[in-house]
Amino acid sequence: MKFILLFCLLSIGLYAQENAYNLEESSNKLYNFAEFTATDKPELLIEEVLNSNLEFTPLTSDNHSIGFTSQSFWTRFKLFNPDSESKTYYLQTARPITDIADLYQISKNGIEKFSSGDQIPFNERQVEHRETIFKITLPANTTQQFYLHLASDGETINIPLDIYSEFDFWVMNYKQQLFLGLFYGLLFLAGVIYLFFYTSLKEKTFLYYGLYVFSIALMQGALDGLIFQYVFPKGGFINSRAVMIAALASNFFLLKYCEYFLKVKQRTPKIYSVFKGIYIFIAALFVMVFLSEKTLELTYPIANLNGLISLVFILATLFIIRYKKIKIDPYFSIGIFFLVIGLLGFVMNNLSLLPNNFYTLNSAKFGSGFEVIFLSLSMTNLIKRLRMEKEKSQVLALKKSEEISKLKTYFMSNMSHELRTPINAIMGIAENQLETNKSNTSRKNFEIIKNASLSLLSNVNDILDFEKIEKKELKLRSxxxxxxxxxxxxxxxxxxxxxxxxxxxxxxxxxxxxxxxxxxxxxxxxxxxxxxxxxxxxxxxxxxxxxxxxxxxxxxxxxxxxxxxxxxxxxxxxxxxxxxxxxxxxxxxxxxxxxxxxxxxxxxxxxxxxxxxxxxxxxxxxxxxxxxxxxxxxxxxKPKEESFLNVNQKDPLKVLVVEDNVMNQMIMRKLLGSSEHINFAVAQNGQEALEILKKDVYDVVLMDLQMPVMDGYEATKIIRSGTLGQVIGEIPIIAVTADAMQETRQRVLDIGMNDYMTKPVNKDLLMEKINYCCKPKLQIA
Incomplete structure (x- = not known):
């Protein structure tokens, strides 16, 4: 056996560089140098693969999709490091929910195995990451063969081969985390709010919608590997079925939500009977998930098809109700449209009917995100209708108000900050995109996101204060x-x-x-x-x-x-x-x-x-x-001497920020707002800064240089000229600019600024410069 293995290794070395992927060249994709094969023997060892006559065929895309399967797949490729020193890279492959993912690195020293997959404990992965990641170290001036073994219990298998340098990997990881944070933050916010409304109003539409949002979050969390990482890090029986459990739950709760929102039972009895049939079918699929490995394998494609059928019947219900000239909230129709498009792309991708790319792989996330926003708007209109109905009975309205009061007092006092955080992040991203994106279609979508976010945030804030007012608990601070x-x-x-x-x-x-x-x-x-x-x-x-x-x-x-x-x-x-x-x-x-x-x-x-x-x-x-x-x-x-000293150790410093860029203003607000010893105001340009200084006294000015109307240079010259008075003429001024040229630094000092710093702004350095410029006043005080 050792002789055969050595022979294979020597053979690999003879033609290694010919078909090897050069790690120093980014023009070619790794999949162009990779081949794969299928086998019905999941227990096949690497030595058996090396000695077998398995026929390998080239990968056809950078995210090759196998579709629903329980077969084992072996992929092989070579990596060439032409550099004079060893290199470390990260290989991203397979979906996070792939059961078995083993990478074999073959060298003259033998075979080294690295394990991943969600059927081993999370801490036994080579790289403890939610996705299927391998860390590869390639010696200098060498070409080495790699074999990748993938197997699943019937779920779709993809074979992406994305290789990153260490720096690029962590940048990519950070961007993914930001995207996922926004997505799951939106789902969490919507789910919690509408479950909260259900407990207050006892309207089942809110219950099923909240549960649907949470089940979507669970399904996406399972697909993204988050359930495995944080809930079932040991793997096991439930973890292997988490995707199907969450998918069937989301299918059921979506149908129940649509049933109650559209009043299917009253408006379309025949369609309602079909809904009941689908409920029974979902229950049967749920049982199949737990019966055996074979029935679990069957549920994957069947559940996806059932999801498509469910969407078809929801659309049919919408058309029938509209045909009967019954009014439907337009936001509901738009939300369902986005959901259908997103899930259709997701299911068709799982069924290998659509190619793999960023949009098809994340279509469910995009569809669910927009759907949650629009359905939340439709739920706002539902709240209006319910409120008007409740006003007909003052006794019942009072009872509901008391229930809302108790719940909001308990819940909102603890969760208000957590509820605001994700929506504020969404608003910040939307604002940035509106400023930079020139596409009319994209701008319209981000405008919708921004307005919907503002609506949700405003409603949460108003409800919180209104509850305190009703209970006479809102008090003023001094x-x-x-x-x-x-x-x-x-x-x-x-x-x-x-x-x-x-x-x-x-x-x-x-x-x-x-x-x-x-x-x-x-x-x-x-x-x-x-x-x-x-x-x-x-x-x-x-x-x-x-x-x-x-x-x-x-x-x-x-x-x-x-x-x-x-x-x-x-x-x-x-x-x-x-x-x-x-x-x-x-x-x-x-x-x-x-x-x-x-x-x-x-x-x-x-x-x-x-x-x-x-x-x-x-x-x-x-x-x-x-x-x-x-x-x-x-x-x-204040005592007269305080007006001369301007500040003392007990009073916060007053800072005037002169900055025209909105994003830079936001950054300065965050930096200065984090200190309780600083009060600040913002001017859009030099002219506005002069008007503000005429009205109030400040301890220091943070002056941008390049601004419309009046730039920082001109504003500083006017301040230092003394035409605004002696106190204003002596105010410390710190230049805060993106211009890092030495000439600029010298110029601002020549015209009378006290100090100079460049963007991006370092908080510690900023505070040090502010304290230094204001130090004489603080010492006098």
Whole structure:
């Protein structure tokens, strides 16, 4: 046997480089140098393969698909390292759910075996990774033969051969993790929210939809290897059947959700009988999963076909209901469309009817992601309908409200942050794509994602606050803050939103505004945001105007008087009377046009009353609206010497960021916002920075150089000229720029900037430079 093995190794060496994949060349694909063969003997040893007369045929694509099979497959290829030193690479192959994946590396020293697959404990894999990954070390100036053995219990087998350098592998891995994080975060958010609605409203549509979303997440988690990695790391009986269990569950819950949402039993009794037949068939498949290995093998193709049949009957139900002229929520139809396209691609790929590529392999994820967004919008409309139905019975409405209150208090207080995190990530990605993507189709899709995300996030926030209001648990906190900085920031944000709609926006602020007040900063911001949100939302053309005046009152109080006026749709007398009622918009037909669930002004009124203030409205239908708000705030008086020193060790540093790029602004907000010792405001350009400095005092300016309207160089020259006053003229300025040229550094120092740093910004270095520039003031204090 040893002699035969040695003979094989010598033979390999003679023609090694001729058909070997050169690791230093990226122009060719590894699959072009690989061959595969099938065998009915899963226990075949590598020595037997080397000595057998198995016929190998070339791979036909870079992700060769075998389809549903229980056969064993052997793939062979050679790797050539022409370099003078050994190299380490990562080979990505097979689907994460492949039962057996063994790689054999043949060299002069013998045969080395590396194991993967989900039928061995996770920690016994050569590379502890959710996918089928092998780490290959190839000695210098050598060509070595590799054999890959793959086997499954009937699931589809793919034979991708993707080889990466160590750096490229981890970059690829990071991108995958980001994509999966967004996908599973969206599913988790939708599933939790609608199960929460079910416990509150006892509407089974919410139950089956929530369970469907979770079953989709479980199925995709099993396909992606996450169930094996985190739930069943020892492998075993349940792990090998996790995909089929989750797939059958998602099929069942999707049908049940559609049955209840479309009211199939009442509207189409004949179709309902077919639904019941499919339920029975799914139950039979579920039993087959556990009967034997042979019946498990049969369930893979049958379950995929059953999934296609289920989608066909859902579509047939939609057409029949529409034929009967029964109205169906359009978001539901769009969501089902995306689901059908995604699952159709997934199933047809499993059946080898579609080629393997990024889109077909991830079609189920894309389809499920868009489907969840659109079905969530349709569920929002369902919430509206249910709410209106419940209002007919005040006793029942009160009971349901109490149930919602108890559940939200327990659940939302613990989960609100976790619910916001995934949707905020989705919004950030969507915003970035909208700024950079020029494709109209892609921009439209990302606009839908952004708006749907905003809707879900807004609803969660409003429901949380509304619950506290109903239970009289919403209380104000007391803290010191600078209202000028806060209001300028609010105004900047809404100015951008107004301009996106083609509206004009103006902000007038009283120059006598106090620099320090005591109150609840977060709720102060929320009041103004909710009012401006309504103004911009209900204004189609024209503009929005925010005006603030301050009046000094006895006992160190200042009355902040806001007037928010718009040229929007206005309100009738009846609408004005109900303006501050909860879920007000649901009582009017304009809900579909303007969105929201009608809690914003309810919350604003309650918060104003907590501040001991007043809020009133003037409006005429078709002529716009004015909202008047008065808030008394305690003014914090400072000793005279403090006004000269500007800051002390107890007060946070005030930083002005001058930056026109939105993404860079976001980065600076994250860096500065993480420190409780820093307050900051953002200016879009040098001209805006000068206007802000005229109104308020800052400790340091972080100045970008290349900006529209007025760049950082010109703004710095004006500041240093002294025309804005001695205090402003001496303010520390740090250049923060992407220009790393030495000439630029010297130029900014020559015109009077205190320091210079380049992008991307290092947080520790930024804080060090800020502290150094402000050190004299801190020492004096």
């Amino acid at each position: 803290e010191e803050f600078n209202p000028s900085v806060v209001l300028n920031q609010i105004s900047s944000n809404w100015k951008l939103e107004a301009e996106k709609k083609g509206l004009t926006y103006a902000f007038e602020m009283d120059y006598n505004i106090p620099t320090r007040v005591k109150g609840d900063k977060e709720r102060f911001v929320q009041i103004i945001n909710n009012i401006l949100n309504n103004a911009i939302k209900f204004t189609i053309k024209g503009g929005v105007h925010l005006k603030l005046s301050c009046t000094q009152q006895p006992n160190d109080l200042s009355r902040f008087s806001f007037v928010v006026s718009d040229t929007g749709v206005g309100m009738s007398d009846d609408m004005k009377e109900n303006m501050f009622d909860s879920f007000n918009q649901m009582k009017h037909d304009n809900k579909r046009q303007f969105g929201g669930i009608g809690l914003g002004m309810t919350i604003a009124k309650y918060l104003v009353e907590l501040f001991n203030g007043t809020i009133s409205i003037e409006s005429s239908e078709g002529k716009g609206t004015k909202v008047f708000v008065e808030l008394p705030l305690e003014v914090i008086s």
